[in-house]
Amino acid sequence: MxxxxxxxxxxxxxxxxxxxxxxxxxxxxxxxxxxxxxxxxxxxxxxxxxxxxxxxxxxxxxxxxxxxxxxxxxxxxxDLGPASDAADANISVLPESSWLTPIPDxxxxxxxxxxxxxxxxxxxxxxxxxxxxxxxxxxxxxxxxxxxxxxxxxxxxxxxxxxxxxxxxxxxxxxxxxKAKNRTADPADAMDMRQKQFLAQYVRAFESYDLDYLTSLLHEDVVLSMPPISLWLCGPNQVRLWLGGHGRGCRGSRLIPAESANGVPALAQYRPAETANESPIAPRNDPAGQGRWRPWALHVLEIEDGLIYGMNLFMDTPELFEKCDLPPYLD
Structure with missing residues (x-):
């Protein structure tokens, strides 16, 4: 055989x-x-x-x-508890074995x-x-x-x-x-020009850190999650508070297209090296000290009727970025 x-x-x-x-x-x-x-x-x-x-x-x-x-x-x-309040969220990190992980299509x-x-x-x-x-x-x-x-x-x-x-x-x-809330996102294969433009708007809003623009792209019941962090947030206002507060180190990030994951669009976030190094939850620092931007999170975006209802930011990057054939850093 x-x-x-x-x-x-x-x-x-x-x-x-x-x-x-x-x-x-x-x-x-x-x-x-x-x-x-x-x-x-x-x-x-x-x-x-x-x-x-x-x-x-x-x-x-x-x-x-x-x-x-x-x-x-x-x-x-x-699945693990109620939504947190972005203003006084308690950050706890759970092991990789706790989380559902994404898979590149x-x-x-x-x-x-x-x-x-x-x-x-x-x-x-x-x-x-x-x-x-x-x-x-x-x-x-x-x-x-x-x-x-x-x-x-x-x-x-x-x-x-x-x-x-x-x-x-x-x-x-x-x-x-x-009994499960099994909401079906628009598949990546169905991406037409309008949807591609929508993703470009998301990239532009995130990279410019225009939180007004970014929240206008979110569904009213959008959920932001960031495994391995256990908390999650619900609603555009909570997402805005988080990005302007605990998550403000993401200002200046770059997003590049990644292969779609779990049937939906995905983007790779690279965070400025100085803020990535300062963070206690940095997924990975570039061991050679190279690159102005370091791997931070894989954004797996669930979209329905032209709005994002699931911002899944997977931050366990050491193996994940490699599996997605993403560069180890950006210059």
Whole structure:
């Protein structure tokens, strides 16, 4: 069995599946690598009674279930408590393992345009966050049945349970998911000239630090979150207060286009070196002391009807910027 020939065609879809299961792009890639290793070791036992694809899904599902036995539920800041007040917000930093992390679309993207549209919807942050509330096996059932469109008998065979148990798990999962606030953002693939101009306005407003202009681009119930900081803010006025107060060190930042992430537009923020170095929550300082602007946050923007309702500023940049093929600093 040739691993490159037999396994590699399924890498992207297996990473997407594992990401939905685990809520971490980095853990998803680790899970698929471990699944390929297990499959290689067990290659002589593969009799061809099922397809290679089904066989790999069974192995990677078991890897994910094993990983979930020893990990806490990943979440968005909005899952952990009420909104904070920007004026007297308490900054606390939680470990990376606490957070749902973004995933660049290119890591999981299919070459088929129709599949890309479906993929973008099923990796959006709100949907993946809602999945994390499900018990692991229910999570696998719902993804396999409703996202990947497997038949109940196929899922039953993969999980080693009966079709009736699959249908029961699916019903319970649907009830839990129906209680989640699963808002769907405009997909990045749907970007027309008007939407591209809107993103250019966001960049111009942020880089000039024109807070009046910036807040005019925000939905009335916009949420600003900044993992690994645990707090989150709701409403344009709160965003403005934060950026003019605790977040004022972002003045003078530069934003450059990044590959879309979780099916929506993304921008990379580089903060002036002097303010990045002074911050107690600096994600990374340039070890060589180079660059006038240092990596600060990946802005993953959820947009609906021409306004931003989700400003997700992921600040865990050391691995994230590298995964997005972003430069380590800007001159």
């Amino acid at each position: 040739d691993v490159d020939l037999e396994f590699e065609p399924y890498r992207r879809e297996l990473i997407a599946y594992s990401y939905r299961m685990l809520g971490s792009a980095f853990e998803a890639e680790d899970a698929v690598q471990e699944a390929f290793l297990r499959a290689w070791k067990a290659r002589d036992s593969f009799k061809g009674e099922a397809s290679v694809r089904s066989w790999l899904y069974r192995i990677v599902t078991n890897v994910c279930l094993d990983m979930l036995k020893h990990s806490q539920r990943r979440a968005r800041p909005t 290119g890591v999981v993207q299919s070459a088929d345009p129709a599949e890309r549209v479906a993929l973008r919807e099923s990796i959006q942050l709100a949907f993946v966050a809602a999945l994390q509330h499900l018990p692991p096996k229910q999570r696998a059932v719902l993804i396999l049945r409703e996202v990947l469109q497997w038949q109940a008998v196929e899922v039953a065979e993969l999980l080693g349970i009966t079709p009736a148990a699959v249908n029961s798990a699916l019903q319970r999962a649907r009830v839990t998911m129906s």
